[in-house]
Amino acid sequence: MADIESRLGELGLILPTAPTPAGSYVPAIRTGSYVYTAGQLPFVDGQLPATGKVGEHHDLIEPAAAQAMAATCVLNALAAARSVLGSLDDVVRVVKVTGFVASHPDFTGQPGVLNGASELLGEIFGEAGRHARSAVGVAVLPLDSPVEVELVLEVA
Amino acid sequence: MADIESRLGELGLILPTAPTPAGSYVPAIRTGSYVYTAGQLPFVDGQLPATGKVGEHHDLIEPAAAQAMAATCVLNALAAARSVLGSLDDVVRVVKVTGFVASHPDFTGQPGVLNGASELLGEIFGEAGRHARSAVGVAVLPLDSPVEVELVLEVA
Amino acid sequence: MADIESRLGELGLILPTAPTPAGSYVPAIRTGSYVYTAGQLPFVDGQLPATGKVGEHHDLIEPAAAQAMAATCVLNALAAARSVLGSLDDVVRVVKVTGFVASHPDFTGQPGVLNGASELLGEIFGEAGRHARSAVGVAVLPLDSPVEVELVLEVA
Numbered sequence: 001m002a003d004i005e006s007r008l009g010e011l012g013l014i015l016p017t018a019p020t021p022a023g024s025y026v027p028a029i030r031t032g033s034y035v036y037t038a039g040q041l042p043f044v045d046g047q048l049p050a051t052g053k054v055g056e057h058h059d060l061i062e063p064a065a066a067q068a069m070a071a072t073c074v075l076n077a078l079a080a081a082r083s084v085l086g087s088l089d090d091v092v093r094v095v096k097v098t099g100f101v102a103s104h105p106d107f108t109g110q111p112g113v114l115n116g117a118s119e120l121l122g123e124i125f126g127e128a129g130r131h132a133r134s135a136v137g138v139a140v141l142p143l144d145s146p147v148e149v150e151l152v153l154e155v156a
Numbered sequence: 157m158a159d160i161e162s163r164l165g166e167l168g169l170i171l172p173t174a175p176t177p178a179g180s181y182v183p184a185i186r187t188g189s190y191v192y193t194a195g196q197l198p199f200v201d202g203q204l205p206a207t208g209k210v211g212e213h214h215d216l217i218e219p220a221a222a223q224a225m226a227a228t229c230v231l232n233a234l235a236a237a238r239s240v241l242g243s244l245d246d247v248v249r250v251v252k253v254t255g256f257v258a259s260h261p262d263f264t265g266q267p268g269v270l271n272g273a274s275e276l277l278g279e280i281f282g283e284a285g286r287h288a289r290s291a292v293g294v295a296v297l298p299l300d301s302p303v304e305v306e307l308v309l310e311v312a
Numbered sequence: 313m314a315d316i317e318s319r320l321g322e323l324g325l326i327l328p329t330a331p332t333p334a335g336s337y338v339p340a341i342r343t344g345s346y347v348y349t350a351g352q353l354p355f356v357d358g359q360l361p362a363t364g365k366v367g368e369h370h371d372l373i374e375p376a377a378a379q380a381m382a383a384t385c386v387l388n389a390l391a392a393a394r395s396v397l398g399s400l401d402d403v404v405r406v407v408k409v410t411g412f413v414a415s416h417p418d419f420t421g422q423p424g425v426l427n428g429a430s431e432l433l434g435e436i437f438g439e440a441g442r443h444a445r446s447a448v449g450v451a452v453l454p455l456d457s458p459v460e461v462e463l464v465l466e467v468a
Contacts, residue, residue, distance in 0.1 A: 022267040022291075023267035023268070023271045023274055023291070024271045024274035024275050024278060025253065025274050025287055025288060026286045026288060027288070029286070029287060029288045031189075031251045031310045032189060032310070033343075034343075036251055036252045036288045036308070039289065039291065039292070093343065095341050095343045095348055100290075102293075103451050103452050106452070107452060108452060108456040109454075110452075110453070110454045111334040111455075112335065114335055115335045115336045118335055118337050122336060130341070131337055131338065131341060132338060132339070132340055132349055133333070133335065133350050134350060134412075134460065134462050135334075135335070135351065136351070136412045136450050136454075137450060137452035137454075138293060138294050138295070138450050138451055139261050139293050139295045140259050140260075140261050140262070140264060140266075140293035141266070141292060141293060142265075142266045142292075142293075143264050143267075144264040148290065148292060150288075150290050152348070154344070177445070178423040179423035179424070179426055179430055179445065180427045180430035180431050180434060181430050181442070181443055181444060182442050182444060183444070185407050185408065185443060187346075187466045188345060192407055192408045192464070193444055194444040194445050194446060195445065195446030209417070254446070256446075256448045258449075294448050294451070295415050295450055295451045296416075296417050296419060296420060296422075296449035297422070297448060297449060298448075300420040304446065306444075306446050
């Protein structure tokens, strides 16, 4: 069993309380050896740090800012998973990351944005954090969030 | 085993026959303890009740109408699941709802639209209907449908 | 156990080497009896055959071309699966296909595009290739790819 909770401390990461869903659902579900998280927005203390579409133009969310928000989505997803697991030490591996980036139609750098999620999972879980991933650019996300990330985790 | 088939009757809900896929695939697949449904459109008697993008402007699909269509997608998804299960009494829990809303780029109320799906699952399955959910706003959906919903179910 | 590797030969299909991910993730993950592939772009020898949005207008990617690219995505997804399985003979069934089509907002033929993926899976796997599927039209995809496809496979 990996000591993921200690690892969070070493990295100076403090998970938020599990986010309140934006609708009639729950933050995460355990089923058999898996946890599915809801799609997570980059809430910090209940607020989105920015809203809008991601792209290179001056009135859009900069890709680097969106990348940081993808990492925040992961922290919220892990908080959601912990809320059903008790401890993240029960995570065997990260299976799948699906990331949606609210994108200006000219913006094609979704993989770079999602690296903010993937690299944080690598720092926290090491080899067990390696995952399959899909990244897509969508027209708009709930509450005009620039990024939304969901996880599938294998658990003990 | 929950008596879901009776519950449908109490709620006055009649599932349609399993929808005909819009392409070379099947309405639902059972694998191990899970059923994955195909993405469901809000067909009623083989017709979409409306087409277009969802939003607040006068030429768009109203969010309340889209919310009702999300519930119709759930009925179609349950019909698809029943077609491989025989009876919905075999459903142990709803695991995941993924909802796509064809959205005007200004429309950020996807969670409200998807509540039409989530709340109906709650009415039908009670506690076992609580699920993780992702809602995203996409550019366009097959046949210009305003909404598409897919389910993952845990089954006995 | 199906003899899928021989079947590929009969069809004259040669899988590429597993595609290099566009970010900090892996092409596929095995977990229990399942393989999840990453979202696959239609790379051929490391290049996208075309970029842009799919639609009927003259400056867009033609639906027939996008349909062929969806088949290429499947070949890349199967190469990714083989990289973690060793042999595709271990595939018990295709469970789920999720397909994203970078779409002009007027283009509603995503099911036809994804039939390029579904029909190839049928040719390769026969009955075991029948799958649930979701097809959506998104604003833009990584590297301006017209199509992205991911698979969930049940494996022995």
